[in-house]
Every structure is written in structure tokens, then in C-alpha cells.
Amino acid sequence: MVRRRSTTVFFALLIALVSVVVGLVLWVNYDTHLSPAAQASTANGRHIRQVRVGMDTTQVHRLMGPPQDVARFNGPPVEIIYHYQHRPGTSDSYQIKVNAQGKVINVGILEDY
Incomplete structure (x- = not known):
């Protein structure tokens, strides 16, 4: 009886360990299994946290890459x-507002409700 319980x-424990390892591998490689648009979106999510008010436009483009849309108000x-x-699949977007001198004045998220 004792031998049977220890085997169980x-x-x-072996099944739990394998599950944890598989979960970690999937979590670490999550970005590589996404479409290119989803990968860019995930990367933008990480980089938007580094954009600060007062940054120069060139710094923003270096962090975020080229914008998907640009609106100019004169x-x-x-x-x-x-x-x-x-x-991906929504109209949610990050919005970075820049003044005429090329400095960031506002950073936000536009959400699709």
C-alpha cells in the first residue's frame, strides 16, 4: 500500500512539473507565435511606457517605430x-501628441468601446 501511494x-508531481515547464516555455515564446501585427502591438505596449512628456520626436520614433496614422492640426x-x-482587431490605439517644436505634450490610449 505504501509503495502504491508513493508511486502515485x-x-x-512529475505531471505538475511537466505542466509548469510547458507553461513557462509557452509564456516565454508568446511573442514569436503572434502575427506580425500582434507582435508590433505587443512591442508598442512595452515601449509606450518609456515615452515621456518633453521627449523629442526622433526619440519617440526610435522607441515606437513609424506611426500607423498621423493627424496634424494647424x-x-x-x-x-x-x-x-x-x-489587433480593434480600433484601440496609443496616441502621442506633439507640439510644433517636436516635443511630446501628451501620451494616452484611445479605447474602442
């Missing part, structure tokens, strides 16, 4: 708004 515990005041996709 051993296999239960003011006053002159403002340029860059949009980056947030979640």
Missing part, C-alpha cells in the same frame, strides 16, 4: 498626433 505521488496651437495600434 511521484507521477502526480492650430492654434499647432499639434501633431501619432497613432500606434494597441490591440
